[in-house]
Amino acid sequence: MKYLKECWYMVGWADDFAPETLVPFTLLGEAVIIFRKSDGSFGALEDRCCHRLAPLSCGRLEGDDVRCMYHGLKFNAQGACIEIPGQDRISPKVRVRSYLALERHSAVWLWMGEGEADEQLIPEFIGINHPDWAMLPGQMDYQAHYRLINNNLLDLSHLTYVHNAADSFAAEDQWALSKMQVQQIPRGVRVGRWIESARRPGILGQSDEITDHWSTFDFLVPGVFLLYIYVFEAGTAARCNRQEPPADLPPLRKTFTCQAVTPLTEKTTSYFFAVGPNAENADKKHLFLQMTKNAFAEDQQIIEAQQKCIDRSPGVAVIPLAMDQAVMAFNRMFDELIAAQAGQGSHLNFKEVVTDAVHQ
Numbered sequence: 001m002k003y004l005k006e007c008w009y010m011v012g013w014a015d016d017f018a019p020e021t022l023v024p025f026t027l028l029g030e031a032v033i034i035f036r037k038s039d040g041s042f043g044a045l046e047d048r049c050c051h052r053l054a055p056l057s058c059g060r061l062e063g064d065d066v067r068c069m070y071h072g073l074k075f076n077a078q079g080a081c082i083e084i085p086g087q088d089r090i091s092p093k094v095r096v097r098s099y100l101a102l103e104r105h106s107a108v109w110l111w112m113g114e115g116e117a118d119e120q121l122i123p124e125f126i127g128i129n130h131p132d133w134a135m136l137p138g139q140m141d142y143q144a145h146y147r148l149i150n151n152n153l154l155d156l157s158h159l160t161y162v163h164n165a166a167d168s169f170a171a172e173d174q175w176a177l178s179k180m181q182v183q184q185i186p187r188g189v190r191v192g193r194w195i196e197s198a199r200r201p202g203i204l205g206q207s208d209e210i211t212d213h214w215s216t217f218d219f220l221v222p223g224v225f226l227l228y229i230y231v232f233e234a235g236t237a238a239r240c241n242r243q244e245p246p247a248d249l250p251p252l253r254k255t256f257t258c259q260a261v262t263p264l265t266e267k268t269t270s271y272f273f274a275v276g277p278n279a280e281n282a283d284k285k286h287l288f289l290q291m292t293k294n295a296f297a298e299d300q301q302i303i304e305a306q307q308k309c310i311d312r313s314p315g316v317a318v319i320p321l322a323m324d325q326a327v328m329a330f331n332r333m334f335d336e337l338i339a340a341q342a343g344q345g346s347h348l349n350f351k352e353v354v355t356d357a358v359h360q
């Protein structure tokens with residue numbers, strides 16, 4: 001089993017889906033079409049007509065229904081065939097798979113599981129219309145296995161080396177040297193660390209400013225990254241004994257990014273992200289997005305090169321080190337979820353394993 005299916009996957013930013021348009025998307029190796037219904041909500045069907053297997057993405061949206069433009073079968077948003085030209089009786093077997101698609105936090109999510117969808121499991125993004133934040137969205141595609149991208153996000157020690165350009169917002173030795181605090185949370189891990197007396201300012205700081213940064217992220221199943229960076233005056237980390245700062249200690253500034261890693265096929269992956277400062281620093285949002293895109297181009301270069309290296313190294317194992325603490329904790333949980341899914345396919349039992357996995 002290559003993929004975890006009992007979860008929500010991000011398939012795009014809501015604004016990217018135009019009305020009256022069938023959008024083809026390959027997700028976990030399955031070809032689907034996604035479309036807006038007349039009330040603005042979303043529908044999704046498998047991209048294969050059950051008659052003679054023509055793609056429905058070559059079809060036509062008629063209201064909330066999809067007509068295959070090979071021989072004219074029409075399917076409703078639940079996947080049932082509701083019209084066969086020249087034939088009165090329609091067997092209930094004439095249908096295509098439908099998927100639950102929802103808009104939440106400016107993004108569109110697809111439930112890929114066989115079990116009942118749980119809307120509580122949609123991650124807490126800060127959407128691009130949130131009044132307290134100045135978020136901008138982006139997307140890129142990787143020629144790499146999704147787990148290489150997950151691992152990159154789970155271990156931010158790479159910032160020191162991958163993002164080492166003088167004008168990079170992350171060019172600090174401390175990303176590799178500082179001690180991280182890892183804890184397991186439901187369906188994920190939480191990782192915090194201090195970057196002290198940052199020589200370069202946080203991306204929203206003044207050029208001569210020295211500050212302490214508390215970075216904290218949650219990485220959640222199946223590949224969702226929620227990162228806050230709080231900028232404090234220098235000396236704050238020491239005053240906090242290098243522990244998490246108290247919630248009532250106001251930062252000078254803060255930034256947020258939400259990111260979602262979505263497997264398309266075994267070695268192609270889509271990567272959605274939104275980044276932004278708090279609303280008071282909205283004038284910096286385009287700068288922040290550009291710096292982020294520059295950084296992600298650096299990630300893409302090393303990860304796609306890593307994929308090629310792995311491809312020519314069959315059977316060669318990796319060597320986990322201290323910096324991989326969060327990588328290992330998350331991957332162990334992820335593997336247990338995939339094993340549970342392959343084992344019995346019962347959503348109820350699957351949920352029990354989820355609970356076990358996060359409490360060990």
Ligand code: FES
Pocket residue numbers: 049050051052053054068069070071072073
């Ligand atoms: S293949 Fe779709 S109607 Fe025939």
Ligand SMILES: [Fe+2]
Pocket residue numbers: 152158159162163295296299
């Ligand atoms: Fe990176």
